[in-house]
Amino acid sequence: MTYESSPTSPLENKVNLLLVDDHQLVLDGLKSMLEGHSYLRVLDTALTGEKAWSLIQANPQAYQLVVADISMPGISGIDLCQRIKEQHSHLRVLILSMHHEASYIRAAIACEADGYMLKNGGQREFIKGLEAIMDTGCYYAYDILPIIRADSLHGQHLDDLQDLTPREMDVLKLILQEYTSKEIAAKLFISKQTVDSHRIRIMEKTASKSVVGLIKFAVRHRLIQ
Numbered sequence: 001m002t003y004e005s006s007p008t009s010p011l012e013n014k015v016n017l018l019l020v021d022d023h024q025l026v027l028d029g030l031k032s033m034l035e036g037h038s039y040l041r042v043l044d045t046a047l048t049g050e051k052a053w054s055l056i057q058a059n060p061q062a063y064q065l066v067v068a069d070i071s072m073p074g075i076s077g078i079d080l081c082q083r084i085k086e087q088h089s090h091l092r093v094l095i096l097s098m099h100h101e102a103s104y105i106r107a108a109i110a111c112e113a114d115g116y117m118l119k120n121g122g123q124r125e126f127i128k129g130l131e132a133i134m135d136t137g138c139y140y141a142y143d144i145l146p147i148i149r150a151d152s153l154h155g156q157h158l159d160d161l162q163d164l165t166p167r168e169m170d171v172l173k174l175i176l177q178e179y180t181s182k183e184i185a186a187k188l189f190i191s192k193q194t195v196d197s198h199r200i201r202i203m204e205k206t207a208s209k210s211v212v213g214l215i216k217f218a219v220r221h222r223l224i225q
Contacts, residue, residue, distance in 0.1 A: 015134055016043040020052040020068040020080065021096075026119075030067065030096075033123045040065075040130055049075025053083060060088045065134065070097040070104055082111040092133050096126075102147050109212055115139040136178045138211035145215075164205055171198040175211065176218050 017034070019042055021027050027045045034040050043062060046052035049072050056063065066084060068077035075083075081093045094115040095108045108116045115133045117126065118141060125141065132139035164172065167188075174184045181195040188195070203209070206217040217223075 013039065014041050015039055015064045015130075016041055016062060017130075018043060018052060018055060018063045018066045019045045020047075020049065020066065020072070020077065021045075022047055022069065022072045026069070030126070033126055037127070040127075040134075048072060049077065049080045052080055056084065056088060056091070060091070063091060065092045065094065065130065067094045067096050067130075070095060070099055070108075078107045078111055078113075081108070081113050085112045092137070094129060094133055094139070100144060100147060105144055105147055109216060112210060112212060114210075114212070115141075116144060117141045118143065132178050136175075136180055136211065138215065139178070140212075140215055164202065168198050168202050168205070171195060172202050172214065172218070173223065175199070175202075175214060176223065 017040060019027050019030050021030075024047065027047070031042045031045070034042055044055055046055060049068070052066070052068065053075060056066070066080070068080050070077040077095055077097070081095065084091050084093055092114040094117065095113045096117050096119060097104060098119045099105075100118055105116055115129055115138060117129050117139070121129075121141060121143075129139040129141065170188060171184055174187060179187065181192050181199065184195045185192045202214070206214060208214045208217055
């Protein structure tokens with residue numbers, strides 16, 4: 001079964017993907033899921049982290065999104081993500097793994113992966129995650145958020161929320177629901193420029209460098225259950 005996105009997709013240009021997994025069957029399955037999509041296109045696949053890194057180094061501007069397994073011989077998905085973020089920060093990275101343990105998820109967050117999904121999710125979830133990463137910059141599957149929250153709270157005192165204003169809280173909650181700045185502006189009846197200003201202040205007050213940081217802040221303060 002193929003999947004076709006809405007003709008009103010927010011992205012007009014093709015998004016080139018590099019799929020990385022040490023099982024050919026998985027790569028074939030992921031490619032099949034993306035057949036017919038209006039803008040997500042599998043440009044290359046790699047069975048090892050070394051091959052993936054070689055492809056990226058040869059032409060880093062060829063790709064916009066890398067989907068990588070964690071457990072691979074040699075360069076793991078986490079190692080690959082770290083290299084990408086250090087040298088080619090424009091590239092977005094989704095970790096797609098069978099591991100739901102907190103240690104793996106923590107490692108993905110630490111290397112600034114733009115998303116984390118479990119392999120037992122379906123096609124619709126997979127497509128949704130890819131689209132969300134390209135649209136809003138982040139997608140961590142809801143079924144792993146309780147794991148992140150439990151890990152964040154372990155051995156820590158649950159501090160009070162930072163001095164976010166009520167409006168900043170409204171914006172933050174909508175960001176966590178994967179709304180774009182334009183969509184948030186429409187829902188709150190404010191301008192996109194105002195939303196962007198709120199985003200900047202929220203990032204400063206929560207000491208977050210990315211949406212991933214906002215997720216960590218949110219689960220630590222039980223904004224995500």
